[in-house]
Amino acid sequence: MKPEDDQKLSQLLRQWEPGTEVPPRFRSSVWSQIAARQERRSFSILERLNAFFARPAYAGAAAALALLMSIGVAHQHAGHVVSERRAMAEGSYLNSISPLARVSADGATLAMNHGHE
């Protein structure tokens, strides 16, 4: 493209004006529509949940699944806690009958009362 063509194009563009007129308060109307759509979208998740759990079959299945999962997790957690308590109690019993386990190896610590109660 020649420099003269470039100047002609610039001149043409300066003279050009869009034929349609923007209605009054066009910009604020667009923004209010965007805001309204966003609001509708955030409500739609709750509405979907509401619709899903309003169906007895789905709600029953979800309840059964949730109960099974909570009991399964509780079972795992309880097993861990019980075995930990058993190990601690066994260690405590061993400490209470074995001076070797109770007196620390550095010879300075006297664990005289520990476990003798």
Added chain:
Amino acid sequence: MNKGIICLIAILLTSVMAYCAYFGWATAKSPNDALEWLQAEYELSDEAMGKVSLAKASYLPECREMCRRLAEARKHLGIQSSSSTATTSEITEAYAAVNAIEEECIRMSLEHVFEVAAMMPASQGQRFRDRMVAALLQDRTGQHQRHSDMIQGGKP
């Protein structure tokens, strides 16, 4: 009316309650102290448990005295080994003294274990004896290692 949302909240609440109820039930019978553990683990009757408790009560003063002697002997060994850069006759004597007391402790603990095992039903007594003897001897091996490290390192 948000019937579905109410249903969802009810499901969540029920699940939390089920978790708490199961956890509470499953951990209710776990032992809280050493004697509770002993009774539960070896299925001891209250009568047997009474005998075990009495045997332990009569064993404790002897055990306490051994703890005191052992702690003193180990302290002496620590002092000897930290004040010397080479193995001296004092260190050897202190080490021998610790060893002798530890041997006595092991013998005393084993006697108590055998006494308690005899108060249990035969199969449980056997299981208790095997477990406790293994634990006591393992403890003894650990002590030997620590003493060797102490003397080689020249520090208590």
